[in-house]
Amino acid sequence: MTSITMLIALFVVIIGVCTAQKVPVSVYYESLCPDSQAFISEQLYPAMKSPLGRFVDLKLIPYGKSNRSTIGSDVEFTCHHGPNECYGNKVHSCAIEHIQVNSFQNQYTRESLILEYVNCLMQLTRNFPDQLFPGKRCAEQFKLENWQVIEACANQTEGSKLLEKNGELTDTLKPSLTSVPTITFRHQQDESQALALVNFRSAVCKKMQSPLPVECTSLPNSAPVQSATTYLMGLSSLGLILALKI
Known part of the structure; x- marks a missing residue:
């Protein structure tokens, strides 16, 4: 499996978790x-x-x-x-x-x-x-x-x-x-x-369950919980780093 394919698969899994x-x-x-x-x-x-x-x-x-x-x-x-x-x-x-x-x-x-x-x-x-x-x-x-x-x-x-x-x-x-x-x-x-x-x-x-959608993290007086967007960006960066290393 190429690094690009791995990255795409990673995003599919993450999006599935966030939307399910x-x-x-x-x-x-x-x-x-x-x-x-x-x-x-x-x-x-x-x-x-x-x-x-x-x-x-x-x-x-x-x-x-x-x-x-x-x-x-x-x-x-x-x-x-x-x-x-x-x-x-x-x-x-x-x-x-x-x-x-x-x-x-x-x-x-x-x-x-x-x-x-x-x-x-x-x-x-x-x-x-x-x-x-x-x-x-x-x-x-x-x-x-x-x-x-x-x-x-x-x-x-x-x-x-x-x-x-x-x-x-x-x-x-x-x-x-x-x-x-x-x-x-x-x-x-x-x-x-x-x-x-x-x-x-x-x-x-x-x-x-975490990661919470932005609709929750943007609520007034909500606790500082890592948002789904931040989570995706972090894993995206990780995937790119891994791709560079391969």
Whole structure:
């Protein structure tokens, strides 16, 4: 193997390391919870829209402190903020299940369009239930072609089954869910929850492995950690030195 080939291989490995790391993040929330609304609109959404968002593998789980009971083949729910929240949780669940990106929405991925829609719902339901639930309004804003599918899902058995599944996921939390929203990193609850509520970006960065991306090393008050760019430059220099010696 020539020195140039070795250097190229080195860069491929480094780039793979730098781009492969994604932090699994799960957000357990409620559709009409003020704290959930604030976290999603003020912390999660801006962070996911920033360059840091590409390092997050996000899972949204609307359920929170709801309770459920099975009556025959039906599932009935009692929700933290009342019946309107049960409907809202179903709309969220059905949207997460059914949203698709059409050929005219090249600016979105399916995941980013879901986040746009959920954020829209959370912003517009801050005055709910004094107004109509904004499921259709947000669907029109983001040109979702299958709002009717989402609406039908929320009003039928499918919505109940999806919400039941979210309840089962919530029940598996250890320790059990006591506050909403609850944010887990790498499927674990720890002290990062408190930080995530006020500075989600920093919480994500604390869960990433070195070398950290520049999106983390450039955060205000961040510790002086060697950035990915610096790391690449250093290894590049090393590769060139080795090439000269060969």
